[in-house]
Amino acid sequence: MSLLVKICGLSTRETLETALDAGADMVGFVFFPPSPRHVSLETGRDLGRQVKGRALKVALTVDADDATFDNIVDALSPDILQLHGQESAARLRDIKQKFGRPVMKAVPVATSADLAVLPGYAAVADRILFDARAPKDATRPGGLGAAFDWHLLEHLDLKLPYMVSGGLDADNVAEALRVTGAGGADVSSGVESAPGVKDPELIKAFIRAARATQELSVR
Numbered sequence: 001m002s003l004l005v006k007i008c009g010l011s012t013r014e015t016l017e018t019a020l021d022a023g024a025d026m027v028g029f030v031f032f033p034p035s036p037r038h039v040s041l042e043t044g045r046d047l048g049r050q051v052k053g054r055a056l057k058v059a060l061t062v063d064a065d066d067a068t069f070d071n072i073v074d075a076l077s078p079d080i081l082q083l084h085g086q087e088s089a090a091r092l093r094d095i096k097q098k099f100g101r102p103v104m105k106a107v108p109v110a111t112s113a114d115l116a117v118l119p120g121y122a123a124v125a126d127r128i129l130f131d132a133r134a135p136k137d138a139t140r141p142g143g144l145g146a147a148f149d150w151h152l153l154e155h156l157d158l159k160l161p162y163m164v165s166g167g168l169d170a171d172n173v174a175e176a177l178r179v180t181g182a183g184g185a186d187v188s189s190g191v192e193s194a195p196g197v198k199d200p201e202l203i204k205a206f207i208r209a210a211r212a213t214q215e216l217s218v219r
């Protein structure tokens, strides 16, 4: 399967267009008010319309309730729900059943003990997204530009597609993909000039760098 590149935290028409033009497979929209990338339902609806099937639309939420999902599904019509909070496997099952969308569960990683949750999620999630565990006092559980030790995933045996994220940028994405064996890479801070401000040149450079790893592996 070909490598998936996700650009997350898009909030303007211009930077969304850059990501789509540059060939992003997934574009992510953050529905989490404490985040500098949070988009309103109205903006999500507008950006969602702009995608027009050129990439998969991902709605990022953190421990959202059913009413919030109802509103997001109505506004964005996401292809994937990214669950970036402490949602249990039972809650994943419930969300899938109620909203009929594939779910990508973010798993925070700091030590090998963090991987113990995988068997529970593997039975219900459609995809896993490994991200750096946020510090206890962080205002959000991700999007902090921090990486984790990718070697923790080196011998992973997961019968589910997975992506890597956390502190990625154009300079380190190739190494992150090589070490983790992930089928995709997800970035937010690494393509920004300031928190929440996406930089078109950094978006293009990230997608180019990730795609270059794909060319290497088919040779």
Ligand SMILES: O=C(O)c1ccccc1N[C@@H]1O[C@H](COP(=O)(O)O)[C@@H](O)[C@H]1O
Pocket: 008, 009, 028, 030, 032, 035, 036, 037, 060, 062, 084, 129, 131, 140, 141, 142, 143, 144, 145, 146, 165, 166, 167, 168, 186, 187, 188, 189, 190
């Ligand atoms: O981007 C955010 O603000 C955010 C808020 C809450 C949960 C997750 C968030 N972002 C996701 O975190 C990872 C890593 O981001 P970064 O590249 O290190 O900035 C990525 O999946 C973002 O989509």
